[in-house]
Each structure stands twice: as C-alpha cells, then as structure tokens.
Amino acid sequence: MVLEAVPEPMAEQAxxxxxxxxxxxxxxxxxxxxxxxxxxxxxRTVESHISNALxxxxxxxxxxxxxxxxxxxxxxxRTCSAKLPSMPA
Numbered sequence: 001m002v003l004e005a006v007p008e009p010m011a012e013q014a015x016x017x018x019x020x021x022x023x024x025x026x027x028x029x030x031x032x033x034x035x036x037x038x039x040x041x042x043x044r045t046v047e048s049h050i051s052n053a054l055x056x057x058x059x060x061x062x063x064x065x066x067x068x069x070x071x072x073x074x075x076x077x078r079t080c081s082a083k084l085p086s087m088p089a
Contacts (some may be wrong), residue, residue, distance in 0.1 A: 013056040022049040
C-alpha cells in the first residue's frame with residue numbers, strides 16, 4: 001500500500017472553535033456518533049464540522065485530516081479542550 005503525502009495547508013482558513021473541538025476528538029479515535037454524544041449535538045452536526053475541516057485543510061479523509069492536524073499544529077492545540085455540559089444529579 002502506498003501512502004500519499006499529507007497535504008500542505010492551504011491559504012490559512014480559520015477553523016471555528018467547534019471544528020477544532022471535533023478534530024481534537026477525532027484525534028482521540030472517536031466515531032462521529034461518539035463525538036456527537038460527547039458534545040451533545042447531532043451526528044449530522046459532527047459530519048458538517050468534519051466536512052468543513054476537510055475542505056479547509058485540503059484533506060480527503062478523516063485519517064489524512066488527523067495526520068495533517070498533528071503535523072501542522074502545536075502540542076497545545078492537539079488536546080481536547082471541549083467543555084461538556086453539566087449532567088443533572
């Protein structure tokens with residue numbers, strides 16, 4: 001199997017905070033369903049954020065996006081900073 005090179009970042013297009021959070025959870029290996037559950041949003045919302053991140057990065061897959069993110073972002077932006085809603089007692 002031949003792996004293609006990870007794309008160079010396109011002209012800097014800012015990721016939204018929601019897109020960053022979803023990509024960071026993607027780096028943890030979570031599925032779209034698990035990300036949606038963790039963030040208390042719909043799966044479609046997660047799919048939309050991933051699609052936008054793919055477009056902005058020039059990547060074509062979740063794996064390629066993960067590799068690109070790890071290569072182009074500092075250690076401090078690689079970890080998830082998602083704030084989860086409080087759960088009722």
